[in-house]
Amino acid sequence: MTRRKPYVRSMDRWWLRNSFFTRYMIREATSVFLGLYTIVLLIGLVALSLGEASYERWLATMAHPAFIGFHIVVLAAACYHTYTWFGVSPKAMPSVRIGNAPLTPALIIRGQYLALAIITLVVLVAVASGET
Amino acid sequence: MLAALGPNHRHRQDHTMTERLKEINIEVFRYLPEHDDEPHFETYKVPFADNTSVLEGLQYIKDHLDGSLAFRWSCRMAICGSCGKMVNGAPQLSCRTFLRDYYPGKVRIEPLDHFPVERDLIVDQSDFLRKLEGIKPYLHSVKPRAIADGPHHQTPAELAEYEQFSQCINCLLCYAACPQYGLDNEFTGPGVLALLHRYNADSRDAAKAERMQVVNAEQGVWGCTLVGYCSEVCPKGVDPALAVNRNKICSTKDYFLRFLTPRGTRV
Numbered sequence: 001m002t003r004r005k006p007y008v009r010s011m012d013r014w015w016l017r018n019s020f021f022t023r024y025m026i027r028e029a030t031s032v033f034l035g036l037y038t039i040v041l042l043i044g045l046v047a048l049s050l051g052e053a054s055y056e057r058w059l060a061t062m063a064h065p066a067f068i069g070f071h072i073v074v075l076a077a078a079c080y081h082t083y084t085w086f087g088v089s090p091k092a093m094p095s096v097r098i099g100n101a102p103l104t105p106a107l108i109i110r111g112q113y114l115a116l117a118i119i120t121l122v123v124l125v126a127v128a129s130g131e132t
Numbered sequence: 133m134l135a136a137l138g139p140n141h142r143h144r145q146d147h148t149m150t151e152r153l154k155e156i157n158i159e160v161f162r163y164l165p166e167h168d169d170e171p172h173f174e175t176y177k178v179p180f181a182d183n184t185s186v187l188e189g190l191q192y193i194k195d196h197l198d199g200s201l202a203f204r205w206s207c208r209m210a211i212c213g214s215c216g217k218m219v220n221g222a223p224q225l226s227c228r229t230f231l232r233d234y235y236p237g238k239v240r241i242e243p244l245d246h247f248p249v250e251r252d253l254i255v256d257q258s259d260f261l262r263k264l265e266g267i268k269p270y271l272h273s274v275k276p277r278a279i280a281d282g283p284h285h286q287t288p289a290e291l292a293e294y295e296q297f298s299q300c301i302n303c304l305l306c307y308a309a310c311p312q313y314g315l316d317n318e319f320t321g322p323g324v325l326a327l328l329h330r331y332n333a334d335s336r337d338a339a340k341a342e343r344m345q346v347v348n349a350e351q352g353v354w355g356c357t358l359v360g361y362c363s364e365v366c367p368k369g370v371d372p373a374l375a376v377n378r379n380k381i382c383s384t385k386d387y388f389l390r391f392l393t394p395r396g397t398r399v
Contacts, residue, residue, distance in 0.1 A: 005165035006248035006256050011314050018221055021311060024359045088358055092377040095293060095333075102292065 027084040033077035040070075086112045153179040156231050157238040158189050160201065163249050171249065173240070174198070180231040186239060187215050187226040190253075203253035210367055213303030217253055218242040223308035223365045244304055246314035260304060263320055267328040267346055272339035290335040297330035297375055299368040306362035306372050312355055319355035320346060322362035322372035329375035332382070344386050353379045 015025040040062075047058035061067060089112065090105035097103065158178050163171035176197050178189045187205055194201045205215040208227045215226045220240050231239060247255035277284065306322040307313050313321045320328075328347065332340045347353050353376050362372040 003166055004250065006250055007163050007165070007171060008248050009171075009245070011311070014311050014314060018361070020361045020364065021359065024361075028357075088360055088373075091358065091360065091363070091371070091374045092380070094378060094381050097289065100289060 023084075027081065030077040030081040030084075033074045034081060037071075037074045037078070040067075082116070153181060154235060155179050156189070156235050158186075158193065158231075159238055159240040160190070160193065160253070161242040161249075162201070162252055164200070165251060175238070178231070180235070182230075182232050184231050185227050186217070186219055186224070186229040186231060186241065189231050189239070190226065190241065201253075202251045211301060213301035216244050216303045216305050216308065218245055218308060223305040225303060225305070225367045228367060244308040246308055246310065246317070247304070255304075257304065259317055260302075260307060260321070260323065263324045264302070264327065267324055267331070267343055268339055269327050269331060271331065271334065271337050273336070274338040284336050286335055293335070294330045294333040296370055297326050297333070300327055300330070300366075300370050301368055303367065305365045305367060306370075309359075309361040309365040311359060311361075312357055316355070318351045320349075320351050320353075322356075322376060325353060325356075325379065326370055326372040326375040329379055332379075344382070347379045348383050348386060353377070353383055356380075 015021045044055075044058050044062075047054045062071075086109050090108040093103075093108060095102065155177050157175050159173050159175045161171055162168075162174050176193045178192050178197075180189060185208075187208065190201065190203050191205075194203075203215070203217070203226075205227065206212040207214070210225050210228045213225075216223060217226045218224075218241065219226065219229050220234065221242075223244060226241070241253065243249045243253045243255045247257065247259070250256050300323060302323065304323065306326075310319075310322050313319050325347070328343050331337050332343055332347075356373070356376045358373060358377060360373045363370075363374065366372065
């Protein structure tokens with residue numbers, strides 16, 4: 001007769017046991033804020049398609065302190081989301097070689113920040129030239 | 133007391149007769165299936181020197197304080213992969229973790245997370261071993277080679293594709309670091325998927341198509357959510373998260389390219 005009696009431990013609140021897991025859960029949770037932001041932006045687009053009055057109403061709603069607070073929270077969440085995903089993206093890439101040297105994770109991460117900076121600059125210039 | 137800590141310490145005895153050993157509290161997870169329904173913790177006071185590992189601390193407990201304590205170990209030099217434990221909540225090889233780094237706090241030692249506990253610090257590894265067998269972790273030759281054919285050459289670039297993954301010692305720390313495996317142990321898990329990649333990425337191997345069935349399965353790479361802790365805890369510098377996520381790309385290609393490639397073509 002076997003005397004084996006394997007004990008299976010609980011996974012309750014596993015994300016609080018280790019700070020690495022907690023940071024992972026925060027990373028995942030930030031996507032909820034990004035999702036909410038896209039919905040708000042989508043409503044803005046719908047308002048724009050409905051005409052000037054409706055778009056002005058949407059803009060006025062966005063100027064409400066609650067929505068300004070929401071945007072600040074979303075911006076912080078987006079920054080953290082970007083930072084963490086840029087950090088892990090080298091793991092989600094195929095093996096790339098330039099000549100004989102592999103493309104290093106540091107180079108991939110820096111490349112993404114460079115691309116982000118260039119795109120941001122292009123958008124800012126486009127917005128600024130549109131306003132003048 | 134010094135002699136009890138092993139040969140290194142005996143050798144040091146001459147030089148350190150005047151050195152007073154510090155003492156640290158080690159809290160050990162205890163589970164004796166013949167008596168216990170639930171595990172509990174017992175605390176032991178263990179003398180240690182600068183080079184006393186957590187494993188040596190456990191050996192001191194077993195030799196001098198409580199002979200009933202059960203734990204696995206073998207080589208004492210981070211190559212056999214037997215002595216993995218949770219040390220203060222983090223998966224570690226207990227032979228390369230040192231008591232000095234936890235002093236003056238206490239050390240809490242538990243069996244590797246996410247595996248059923250057989251007794252004290254010993255976990256049931258059979259799920260891992262079954263999965264490891266399932267990926268056929270050895271080279272399948274493209275065609276049988278005669279001795280006269282000579283060695284199968286590889287370029288440095290071909291070697292670099294799989295070299296780090298061949299360093300795996302099956303210590304299971306990555307499984308203890310993977311909450312997805314803890315939540316659903318149907319998931320193949322980081323270690324086995326890294327070893328699978330080790331063979332699939334090897335230019336000499338011909339069994340990729342067969343192993344891709346493991347990769348593509350519900351329990352394969354898609355069970356990973358890129359927590360990434362597996363790669364942090366690996367004591368041999370393997371990056372299982374890289375292997376798993378690179379195979380998500382392989383799996384996607386495998387899925388779509390089958391519509392484009394003629395039947396029987398290897399992808």
